[in-house]
Amino acid sequence: MARTSPPAAVKLFLVTLHSGPLPMSNAIDLVKNEYGNTDFESEDFPFTETTYYENEMGTNLVRRFFSFEKLIEPDRIVEAKLFCNHVENEYSTGSNRAINLDPGYLDTYKVVLASAKFGGQKIYLRDGIYADMTLTMYKGKWVSFLWGFPDFKSGKYDAVLCKIRDLYKKQRLS
Numbered sequence: 001m002a003r004t005s006p007p008a009a010v011k012l013f014l015v016t017l018h019s020g021p022l023p024m025s026n027a028i029d030l031v032k033n034e035y036g037n038t039d040f041e042s043e044d045f046p047f048t049e050t051t052y053y054e055n056e057m058g059t060n061l062v063r064r065f066f067s068f069e070k071l072i073e074p075d076r077i078v079e080a081k082l083f084c085n086h087v088e089n090e091y092s093t094g095s096n097r098a099i100n101l102d103p104g105y106l107d108t109y110k111v112v113l114a115s116a117k118f119g120g121q122k123i124y125l126r127d128g129i130y131a132d133m134t135l136t137m138y139k140g141k142w143v144s145f146l147w148g149f150p151d152f153k154s155g156k157y158d159a160v161l162c163k164i165r166d167l168y169k170k171q172r173l174s
Helices: 021-035 074-090 158-173
Strands: 010-018 038-041 062-072 099-106 110-115 123-126 129-138 141-144
Touching (some): 010 021, 010 158, 021 074, 074 099, 074 123, 141 158
Antiparallel strands (some): 010 099
């Protein structure tokens, strides 16, 4: 009989997409209340690689990254995505969101985003949530996949993800 071992804890992070500060700060406060203090917050990155969200969310969109102090078990990403979907709905007007909240996690080797949308590369977890392996660490650099999101493929978040990864590695050593 094969033996299994529990998975290593991973670093929960949140990627936001928004155009204004008001719903952003309130929504982040709700996520912090649920998942605890953050240990990193990035600057805003202009979201210019695609117009996919403009009809719903407007123009001049920006992304921001947050990571959380507390490590989680990888399967808890399902609850994080469901909670973030709930928060998005609280700040929506009809079918238009004011903020997009994408939780994910990273470990030493990969970046995984949670998704409620099916895709051929995504792995179903449960409760309508999929895992989307977005980047992998190879020879000290983040490498994207063919199916990757254009903004992640561009490399503009690599330094941020390395910073979050460094925080994770320090936590794992202590």
